[in-house]
Amino acid sequence: MLLALIVALAVGFTIHWGISYCRAAIWSAYNRELSEEVRSLAGLDKEGNDPNSCSRLWMLLDLCPRIGAQDSTRLRLVRFYCRILTSLNFLARRLGARFSGRFQRERMACTHFAAVVLDRRLASARQSRSRSHL
């Protein structure tokens, strides 16, 4: 009985720390200062945190040229994750603000991720254009 409890506890901790590690790794890789241009394009605040800008950002990302982009797979994964969160958030809003708040925070991280990718793509597009002018 005690062993079963320990195993259950350890499984919980493994999952919890695993998720926390992934979140921290994504955060450290993609937490960059956003340019003014992207913030005004996507309608983000100074911190770059507006969960409702998500759909606008995905649209802008579809329009933006992908010059040397190596983050398409990760972007697709995050986009899929964001869709799930949006659906869950819709359901959670009926349960209460506390539940909805968690999903909103996660969506904010997705928005920030998308904004950073957009920023990078715009910068590389600009760089490539200036190179072709030379």
Next chain:
Amino acid sequence: MLGSFDYALWLTSFLAEVFVVVWALRRGDFFRYLTLNIYVLGLAADTVIRYVVYKTYGVSSTQYAYCYYYTDALLTVVMFGAIISLYSHAFRESKVPSYIRILAFVSLAATAAYSLLVIQQKRQLLATDFAAEFSANLYFVGMVLTYVLWTIVLRRHHARTRLVLIVTAFGVFFAGHTVTYGLHSFFPSVAAWQYIPPLLGTWLPLSLAYTFARVSDEHRMPVAAVAGVS
């Protein structure tokens, strides 16, 4: 007999361990995370020793079992030292009452000393079932200590990303080992459990290599975004 999968894990973990130490030396982080780097050096040495013993005596020999559990237990004690240093990093970050600090250090040091004493006194039993039980207990204690460390790290609104990554990597390592030992006790006939410890043994140096190479020591992150707490 070990297969290509085991060799690949062996080589990957060894390269990651060497990389961590070399990177820390080059970037001047070696002394900042001294016990952690000593532990990683120990891991690299252990990889070489186990390989030599395996090649000389074979994987099913008593010598290999003795070497495996003896070095594993010793390294876990060194790892407690590394955790003590992580505690001191975390204490420097957050305001924790001094009596809690002293209690944490004393309990950690006592655990390490007790473990060392058991290893020395029961050395002749380290190729028997006692070794597996002792390792399981050490990993469980490690998991609990990492959990306490994790709660201390979460006390700050913005924690150091490096510390968060290192602590979570240790957490996955300890909790993963505890799960494996537990499941092995419930279902001893399942062969799949034997693949998990080498995977976890590769996970730790790989994650440390990533942390040291990609995350600067000054970088901070909101813990709420990582831990899902408000």
